[in-house]
Amino acid sequence: MLNKIIKRGHKKVPKSEVSSDYGHAPALLPGGRNSGNVSTSDVVVNHASRGSIVTTNSPSVMASSAVPAAPGSIENLPLFRDVPISERQVLFFKKLQICCFQFDFTDTMKYVREKEIKRQALVELVDYVQSGAGKISENNQEEMVKMISVNIFRCLPPASHENTGSENVEQQEEDEPYLEPSWPHLQLVYELLLRYVVSSDTDTKVAKRFIDHSFVLKLLDLFDSEDPREREYLKTILHRVYGKFMVHRPFIRKGINNIFYRFIYETERHSGIGELLEILGSIINGFALPMKEEHKLFLVRALIPLHKPKPVAMYHQQLSYCIVQFVEKDYKLADTVIRGLLKYWPVTNCQKEVLFLQELEEVLETTQAAEFQRCMVPLFRQIARCLNSPHFQVAERALFLWNNEHVVGLIAQNRNVVLPIIFDALQKNIDNHWNQAIHGLTVNVRKIFMEMDADLFDECQRQYSEKAARATELEEQRELRWQRLAAAAIQGC
Numbered sequence: 279m280l281n282k283i284i285k286r287g288h289k290k291v292p293k294s295e296v297s298s299d300y301g302h303a304p305a306l307l308p309g310g311r312n313s314g315n316v317s318t319s320d321v322v323v324n325h326a327s328r329g330s331i332v333t334t335n336s337p338s339v340m341a342s343s344a345v346p347a348a349p350g351s352i353e354n355l356p357l358f359r360d361v362p363i364s365e366r367q368v369l370f371f372k373k374l375q376i377c378c379f380q381f382d383f384t385d386t387m388k389y390v391r392e393k394e395i396k397r398q399a400l401v402e403l404v405d406y407v408q409s410g411a412g413k414i415s416e417n418n419q420e421e422m423v424k425m426i427s428v429n430i431f432r433c434l435p436p437a438s439h440e441n442t443g444s445e446n447v448e449q450q451e452e453d454e455p456y457l458e459p460s461w462p463h464l465q466l467v468y469e470l471l472l473r474y475v476v477s478s479d480t481d482t483k484v485a486k487r488f489i490d491h492s493f494v495l496k497l498l499d500l501f502d503s504e505d506p507r508e509r510e511y512l513k514t515i516l517h518r519v520y521g522k523f524m525v526h527r528p529f530i531r532k533g534i535n536n537i538f539y540r541f542i543y544e545t546e547r548h549s550g551i552g553e554l555l556e557i558l559g560s561i562i563n564g565f566a567l568p569m570k571e572e573h574k575l576f577l578v579r580a581l582i583p584l585h586k587p588k589p590v591a592m593y594h595q596q597l598s599y600c601i602v603q604f605v606e607k608d609y610k611l612a613d614t615v616i617r618g619l620l621k622y623w624p625v626t627n628c629q630k631e632v633l634f635l636q637e638l639e640e641v642l643e644t645t646q647a648a649e650f651q652r653c654m655v656p657l658f659r660q661i662a663r664c665l666n667s668p669h670f671q672v673a674e675r676a677l678f679l680w681n682n683e684h685v686v687g688l689i690a691q692n693r694n695v696v697l698p699i700i701f702d703a704l705q706k707n708i709d710n711h712w713n714q715a716i717h718g719l720t721v722n723v724r725k726i727f728m729e730m731d732a733d734l735f736d737e738c739q740r741q742y743s744e745k746a747a748r749a750t751e752l753e754e755q756r757e758l759r760w761q762r763l764a765a766a767a768i769q770g771c
Contacts, residue, residue: 352376352379352392352395352396353395354395354398355369355372355373355376355399356369357402358370358402358405358406358411363412366406366411366412367412367414367415367418370403370406370414370418371417371418371421373399373402373403374403374418374421374422374424374425375421375425376395376396376399377396377399377400377403377425377429377467378424378425378428378429379392379396380428380429381393381396381460381463383459383460383462383463384459393462393463396463397462397463397466400463400466400467400470401466403422403470404466404469404470404473407470407473407474407477408473408477410477410478410479413479414479416484419474419480419484419485419488420487420488422470422474423488423489423493425467426467426470426471427493427496429463429464429467430464430467430468430471430500431496431500434500434502434503434504435456435504437456437502437504437547437549455504455505455506456504456505457505457507458503458505458507458508461505461507461508464508465507465511468508468511468512468515469511471515472511472514472515472518475489475515475518475519475522476518476522480522482522482523485523486523486525486526489519489523489526491526491529494516494519494526494529494530494533495533497512497515497516497519498516498530498533498534498537500512501513501537501548501549501550501553501554502548502549502550503549503550504549509549509550509553510553512550512553513553513554513556513557516530516557517557517560520557520561531561531576534554534557534558535576535579535580537550537551537554538551538554538580538581538583538584539579539580541584541587542580542583542584542586542587546587546588546589551584551592551593552592552593552595552596555584555593555596555597555599555600556596558581558600559596559599559600559603562600562603562604562607563603565607567607567608568608569607569608573604574608574611577601577604577611577614577615578614578618581597581600581601581604582601582614582615582618582619582621582622583622584597585597585618585619585622585634586622588627590630590633591629591630591633594633594637597637598633598636598637598640601615601637601640601641602637602640602641602644605641605644605645606644609644609645609646609649610649612641612644612645612646612649612650612653613649613652613653615641616638616641616642616645616653616657617653617656619634619637619638619641620653620656620657620660623660628667628669628671628672629671631664631667631669631672632671632672632675635664635672635675635676635678635679636675638679639678639679639682639685642679642682642684642685642688643682643684643685645688647688647691647692650688650692651692654688654692654695654696655695655699658695658696658699658700659699661676661679661700662699662700662702662703663703664676665677665700665703665704665707665720666703666706666707666711668712670713670715670716673707673711673713673716674715674716674719677716677719677720677722677723678719680722680723680726686726690730693727693730693731693734694734697727697731697734697735697738698738698741701727701738701739701741701742702742702745704720704723704724704727705742707720708720708721708724
């Protein structure tokens with residue numbers, strides 16, 4: 279019976295059953311779950327840059343098609359320290375094959391023994407790679423990447439909003455995140471990949487044949503996982519891959535770019551935008567000067583438009599860091615960034631407006647006088663609108679800009695332009711704003727301008743009084759016209 283099963287494993291698979299990335303793909307039910315509790319298919323990753331496929335004639339490794347055909351055939355293997363050094367590569371491969379089995383973790387009572395054997399095998403593999411006890415053969419490196427691919431590259435479950443049909447972003451933020459049931463195994467697989475990537479024994483010239491563009495692209499797709507533990511591992515691994523494999527750097531940046539475009543202009547749904555921005559924050563910090571045009575286009579076309587989607591609050595801290603990194607790298611980009619913020623400035627979302635004001639202050643801290651002068655007119659027109667906002671947090675955050683010494687210095691150098699723009703807004707706050715704290719902060723800002731340039735302040739005060747008088751006069755004339763019309767209407771009746 280066993281011979282028949284093994285022979286069946288050697289049968290040629292029809293092309294229709296072979297995917298573009300796997301030789302023998304595990305059978306999946308809708309939603310990405312395996313049709314059985316254990317997948318017994320042997321999975322082969324077709325790497326574009328791979329030279330030749332491992333065959334059964336190789337003396338150092340077993341054939342890929344020799345994966346055990348039934349869960350009952352999974353047996354405990356000896357520890358690495360219990361076998362001679364000459365046999366460790368064969369044992370390494372056997373442990374990899376055990377780890378290719380897929381289990382259904384929704385039923386905790388099934389295949390408990392087999393799950394524990396796989397877990398122990400993964401722990402052993404992680405320890406072996408981390409310790410650097412022996413150099414891993416190229417064939418085993420390839421098989422290890424195949425095993426990792428089998429375990430981590432899967433259909434993600436539907437997102438919570440897809441199940442409930444909810445469009446409420448705030449409710450989604452409060453919902454408990456989905457936790458991957460297979461995490462006890464998945465975590466160890468990610469740990470193995472991380473240790474392999476960061477290991478000093480890993481030769482990038484060899485490893486790039488297995489960790490190729492196809493692998494990296496699938497890794498990027500996994501950032502949409504709702505499990506925050508998985509996204510944290512993915513963030514660390516992708517960052518290490520970017521640092522170690524220079525050949526992949528442009529491709530990774532382009533892949534992240536495409537995720538952002540899809541998020542901004544199509545879905546506005548993605549779980550891993552924050553983690554991808556954290557990686558970018560580190561990447562931007564390492565950009566060489568003068569900055570390439572490619573990087574500036576990335577800022578204009580991807581990062582600045584990321585302020586547009588509704589769930590910006592979920593990743594705004596990381597986004598703001600990336601934006602400030604660009605301005606710190608090249609101060610001439612300050613004008614571009616500030617005008618970009620003004621373009622996407624929220625109209626009805628007050629919480630989002632507070633976030634924009636916080637980011638604006640951080641950008642202004644790194645802005646020099648020449649760039650400030652280019653954008654100060656539209657900038658302070660928007661700030662004037664914020665000062666008069668009926669939402670006290672927006673008005674308060676706008677007034678807090680005058681607590682920043684660098685910002686006050688920029689304003690002082692250009693007070694002849696800035697004060698006439700915002701003077702009316704300050705006066706209206708003092709006369710009409712309902713919040714006492716806003717009233718007090720506005721008085722303090724007026725005092726700063728009075729001390730800065732008393733003559734200019736008096737001139738603005740005079741102009742405001744004249745405008746107020748003209749407005750009163752126009753209102754009186756309008757009322758008089760209405761009275762005349764009313765009287766004429768009465769006489770006509």
